[in-house]
Amino acid sequence: SAVISQKPSRDICQRGTSLTIQCQVDSQVTMMFWYRQQPGQSLTLIATANQGSEATYESGFVIDKFPISRPNLTFSTLTVSNMSPEDSSIYLCSVLLRDRSYEQYFGPGTRLTVT
Amino acid sequence: QKEVEQNSGPLSVPEGAIASLNCTYSDRGSQSFFWYRQYSGKSPELIMSIYSNGDKEDGRFTAQLNKASQYVSLLIRDSQPSDSATYLCAVRSNYQLIWGAGTKLIIKP
Numbered sequence: 001s002a003v004i005s006q007k008p009s010r011d012i013c014q015r016g017t018s019l020t021i022q023c024q025v026d027s028q029v030t031m032m033f034w035y036r037q038q039p040g041q042s043l044t045l046i047a048t049a050n051q052g053s054e055a056t057y058e059s060g061f062v063i064d065k066f067p068i069s070r071p072n073l074t075f076s077t078l079t080v081s082n083m084s085p086e087d088s089s090i091y092l093c094s095v096l097l098r099d100r101s102y103e104q105y106f107g108p109g110t111r112l113t114v115t
Numbered sequence: 116q117k118e119v120e121q122n123s124g125p126l127s128v129p130e131g132a133i134a135s136l137n138c139t140y141s142d143r144g145s146q147s148f149f150w151y152r153q154y155s156g157k158s159p160e161l162i163m164s165i166y167s168n169g170d171k172e173d174g175r176f177t178a179q180l181n182k183a184s185q186y187v188s189l190l191i192r193d194s195q196p197s198d199s200a201t202y203l204c205a206v207r208s209n210y211q212l213i214w215g216a217g218t219k220l221i222i223k224p
Contacts, residue, residue, distance in 0.1 A: 043215045092158055104212055106158040
């Protein structure tokens with residue numbers, strides 16, 4: 001598998017501010033994903049981030065609200081902009097390993113609370 | 116709309132018994148199927164992947180796939196209290212995973 005780290009692990013932010021979440025992988029991966037998970041709910045895909053191209057956003061998520069950077073094959077960031085309490089959630093970074101039969105692995109997550 | 120269906124539970128199983136978790140999917144063209152375990156407050160952990168019809172065993176876990184019935188299951192033998200978690204079924208569609216809502220499993224000592 002891959003070792004995936006995320007920073008910060010948790011944060012409490014005020015309404016209207018922005019938070020940037022970092023995701024670091026210990027190996028080069030082409031495809032990275034950002035998910036959101038509300039308490040007691042399943043995973044919701046925010047966007048797919050491929051190195052060298054613009055991120056692809058899922059329905060209901062827009063670049064102005066969730067800008068993503070993917071500067072190289074081991075790193076990505078997700079920014080949650082102009083936050084509201086509805087953005088309180090766990091944000092998860094995930095990578096697809098082609099040399100592991102396209103298995104997908106997750107980072108430990110970032111627990112965000114917006115007050 | 117591609118869907119993955121799971122019984123949300125909770126499923127309560129006595130310690131030492133077999134826990135059986137089920138999942139159905141709508142996309143007949145799906146080729147890759149995964150089971151993740153998620154403890155409360157933690158991220159999903161991949162425990163089984165299966166790609167062809169039949170059974171795949173790994174320790175106490177057995178994944179079963181029936182593409183004709185569009186059905187995938189996970190059996191946990193000799194269930195332990197540490198198996199108590201939410202189990203997520205995921206089906207690959209192109210490069211994305213379609214997720215079930217998860218089944219909460221409770222193993223009672």
